Amino acid sequence: MRFALTIIFALALAACGQREQANTEDGCARSATRQVAWTNADAPDVITTRSEGPSCEQAVVTFVARNAQGDPLWAFASTYNDLTAGGIPPEGAPPVSNDDMDRFLAGWADVSEMRSSELPQWREGAATLSESATTFAYDTPFDRETYEMLRARNLPMICYAAAVEATQCLIVDPASNAPTLLVAYGP
Amino acid sequence: MRLALLAIAAVLAGCGLREAMRCNVSVTQDLALSAADAPETVTARAIGPSCDKAVGILTIHDGEGHPAWAWATPLPRAFGDAFAEADEADMREFLTRWARPTVTTTQSAPRWEELTPGQTTLDRLTYDDIRARNLPMLCHSTGTGRELCAFWEPAAGGAGLYFERDIEETP
Numbered sequence: 001m002r003f004a005l006t007i008i009f010a011l012a013l014a015a016c017g018q019r020e021q022a023n024t025e026d027g028c029a030r031s032a033t034r035q036v037a038w039t040n041a042d043a044p045d046v047i048t049t050r051s052e053g054p055s056c057e058q059a060v061v062t063f064v065a066r067n068a069q070g071d072p073l074w075a076f077a078s079t080y081n082d083l084t085a086g087g088i089p090p091e092g093a094p095p096v097s098n099d100d101m102d103r104f105l106a107g108w109a110d111v112s113e114m115r116s117s118e119l120p121q122w123r124e125g126a127a128t129l130s131e132s133a134t135t136f137a138y139d140t141p142f143d144r145e146t147y148e149m150l151r152a153r154n155l156p157m158i159c160y161a162a163a164v165e166a167t168q169c170l171i172v173d174p175a176s177n178a179p180t181l182l183v184a185y186g187p
Numbered sequence: 188m189r190l191a192l193l194a195i196a197a198v199l200a201g202c203g204l205r206e207a208m209r210c211n212v213s214v215t216q217d218l219a220l221s222a223a224d225a226p227e228t229v230t231a232r233a234i235g236p237s238c239d240k241a242v243g244i245l246t247i248h249d250g251e252g253h254p255a256w257a258w259a260t261p262l263p264r265a266f267g268d269a270f271a272e273a274d275e276a277d278m279r280e281f282l283t284r285w286a287r288p289t290v291t292t293t294q295s296a297p298r299w300e301e302l303t304p305g306q307t308t309l310d311r312l313t314y315d316d317i318r319a320r321n322l323p324m325l326c327h328s329t330g331t332g333r334e335l336c337a338f339w340e341p342a343a344g345g346a347g348l349y350f351e352r353d354i355e356e357t358p
Contacts, residue, residue, distance in 0.1 A: 015338070022355060053254065054252060058252055058253055058254060060244070060246050060254045060257045061257075062242070062257075062259050063259075064242050064259070064261075070235075070236045070237075070240050071240055071261075072235065072240060072241070072242045072262070072264065072265070073259030073261065073264075073277055074261065075242040075243075075259035075260050075261050077244050077245075077246070077257035077258055077259035078257050079254040079255075079257055080346075087343055088253060088255075088343060089253075089344050123207075139308065143307050155249055167263070168259070179264075180266065184308075
């Protein structure tokens with residue numbers, strides 16, 4: 001009897017494990033996590049970067065920020081190749097190993113923590129933010145007045161890679177209390 | 188004997204609980220975007236600790252399985268209260284609708300003069316060129332009353348963000 005129960009117990013555990021494995025069956029299922037004090041200085045948010053695909057060369061990668069309660073704050077998705085080389089991989093491109101992907105995901109999750117006041121000023125009279133900036137081309141969905149107000153508030157901001165040569169910076173909009181894209185910049 | 192049966196029941200219950208705590212739903216459908224022999228596929232997926240805290244990811248793969256387009260959003264933020272009480276069955280129903288983007292061509296896109304600031308990140312030259320080439324274009328919902336349209340570049344085998352716009356929801 002004891003032997004039969006042991007077998008049943010083992011089968012039950014195995015069946016449970018099998019269902020979970022089936023949900024995550026993937027040739028390049030990797031992830032990295034990092035805590036960051038962005039929306040709440042006392043309860044860190046969690047950045048999780050993830051890859052999924054039949055192979056790491058064909059992986060879709062996601063960037064998700066959640067608050068300490070697990071509510072999703074921001075999500076971004078792209079392909080591994082778009083974020084590391086741009087476009088689609090050329091013929092004969094070297095394979096992407098799990099270690100390569102782990103390094104990429106760890107670096108991607110390691111967002112820059114900044115304050116909105118560190119962004120370039122949008123000078124009066126300049127038609128666009130980029131006209132005011134000297135190093136990079138900047139794009140913002142806000143008009144000059146709102147942009148300058150948000151910059152002056154010195155808000156906590158995180159910046160992450162959104163393409164090979166493009167970065168996006170997020171704040172929590174004080175008016176809506178929603179995570180919002182403040183600028184995107186690149187060469 | 189009774190203790191052993193209780194232990195098995197507890198293991199199975201714990202296993203079920205772990206699954207009930209997670210929302211991981213995926214729907215994949217064929218999509219005839221280009222004239223390639225193998226159709227593209229669109230996959231809509233929701234992942235989160237629970238369905239009311241899920242992130243939605245929409246991906247398009249070409250006929251050879253290469254990802255050509257990926258887009259993600261926190262579902263509760265983008266689609267409002269629709270997910271407040273959502274379970275996996277509700278989520279699957281939503282994802283099935285989400286995974287049916289509209290397929291047209293870029294000549295049906297608004298003219299440059301009709302765009303409002305912020306609708307596209309492209310410059311005028313690029314925008315007009317893509318429109319003139321009449322490339323395949325797919326538009327998918329990005330939230331309540333909002334969609335984005337991506338153009339399909341057959342030569343490169345990839346897609347790019349073309350523009351975004353407000354839409355009227357049909358009940």
